[in-house]
Amino acid sequence: MKAVVVSEYGGPEVLRLVDVPEPHAGRGQIRMRVRAATVNPSDTVLRAGAMDSMLDSLLAPPYRPGNEAAGVVDEIGPGAETDLSIGDRVMAMVVPYMPPGGAYAEYLVLDPRQVAAAPAGSSHAEASTIPANGLTVQLAIDLLSLAAGDWLAVTGAAGAVGGYTVQLAKAIGLRVVADAAPADENLVRSLGADLIVSRGVGVAERIREAVPGGVTGLVDAAVIGSEVLPAIRPGGQLAMVRFADMAGAPSMEDHGDITVHEVFVPDYVHERDKLDALRVRAETGGLTMRVAAEYPASQAAEAHRRLEAGGVRGRLVLTF
Numbered sequence: 001m002k003a004v005v006v007s008e009y010g011g012p013e014v015l016r017l018v019d020v021p022e023p024h025a026g027r028g029q030i031r032m033r034v035r036a037a038t039v040n041p042s043d044t045v046l047r048a049g050a051m052d053s054m055l056d057s058l059l060a061p062p063y064r065p066g067n068e069a070a071g072v073v074d075e076i077g078p079g080a081e082t083d084l085s086i087g088d089r090v091m092a093m094v095v096p097y098m099p100p101g102g103a104y105a106e107y108l109v110l111d112p113r114q115v116a117a118a119p120a121g122s123s124h125a126e127a128s129t130i131p132a133n134g135l136t137v138q139l140a141i142d143l144l145s146l147a148a149g150d151w152l153a154v155t156g157a158a159g160a161v162g163g164y165t166v167q168l169a170k171a172i173g174l175r176v177v178a179d180a181a182p183a184d185e186n187l188v189r190s191l192g193a194d195l196i197v198s199r200g201v202g203v204a205e206r207i208r209e210a211v212p213g214g215v216t217g218l219v220d221a222a223v224i225g226s227e228v229l230p231a232i233r234p235g236g237q238l239a240m241v242r243f244a245d246m247a248g249a250p251s252m253e254d255h256g257d258i259t260v261h262e263v264f265v266p267d268y269v270h271e272r273d274k275l276d277a278l279r280v281r282a283e284t285g286g287l288t289m290r291v292a293a294e295y296p297a298s299q300a301a302e303a304h305r306r307l308e309a310g311g312v313r314g315r316l317v318l319t320f
């Protein structure tokens, strides 16, 4: 089968479409014929070598990026605990540093707990945008455990994690203040933010002005770091999506009495019921699947270049 791999770390040019052995569903497993796999910021982190210690301990090169995919069930191994059937359209979350590697491949052999039906009426590309970032946001919301009516602030609200955070937070009755560049204000408002402040330097102070006393929780999807702390009220909480031991992580040394949660989405890789609940939200209009562009897998390098250039709204998707 074809897969996009990284044999040596580096820039987008190191991504290669190669032939690798085709996997088959073993006992208890499902195989997906992948049709779409998203390009996420963490795929560029893996490609550049900043996850090498995690990769080296569990896999041998070449490494395969990719955190989520959508496609069709085409094999079900004996004893697999699933209500899915061959031919069903599905989506799945994948952990790229665990065997057999990431989602940039024609076939993925999966634990059935990683797989849920794709939203009815969605394209493969649309469905592929849900699992990793939807589960990331669900985990952040579960960790924060806020009460209906509480104020949640969201940075990076125009992005995948930020956008889903705004939508899922509103769905559980939170009030949301989100940052946005002028060009993204309509988008962020359409996702449901109650208040919008302009993004960039001083965002914490603007959030605090918008919500006097400070917000109860904050999801820092823009990975700003400790500069956002003044937006949070005393005793409040912060959900970080990039943590201390990851390359590029912002410092978070002195957070006083604010509780800091590290959101690590692999913790939810087997949370099939939560993934299925995201499907239902997407089907009922509560989660907007945003695809910026589709690239054939052979153009993975171009997709990485475009993501790293910044300014992409919606997800870039590789097709297989």
Ligand SMILES: NC(=O)c1ccc[n+]([C@@H]2O[C@H](COP(=O)([O-])OP(=O)(O)OC[C@H]3O[C@@H](n4cnc5c(N)ncnc54)[C@H](OP(=O)(O)O)[C@@H]3O)[C@@H](O)[C@H]2O)c1
Binding pocket: 040, 041, 042, 132, 133, 136, 155, 156, 157, 158, 159, 160, 161, 162, 179, 199, 200, 221, 222, 223, 224, 240, 241, 242, 263, 264, 265, 266, 310, 311, 312
């Ligand atoms: N810990 C986990 O388990 C986990 C899981 C999923 C994702 N993540 C991480 O979560 C982060 C967000 O992922 P994503 O998929 O949402 O990325 P994304 O779609 O690229 O969104 C990030 C958004 O933040 C905006 N942004 C950048 N700098 C900003 C700033 N200083 N102030 C306000 N907004 C800013 C970006 O705008 P521009 O395009 O204009 O720069 C973009 O709209 C990434 O670092 C990713 O690796 C972590």
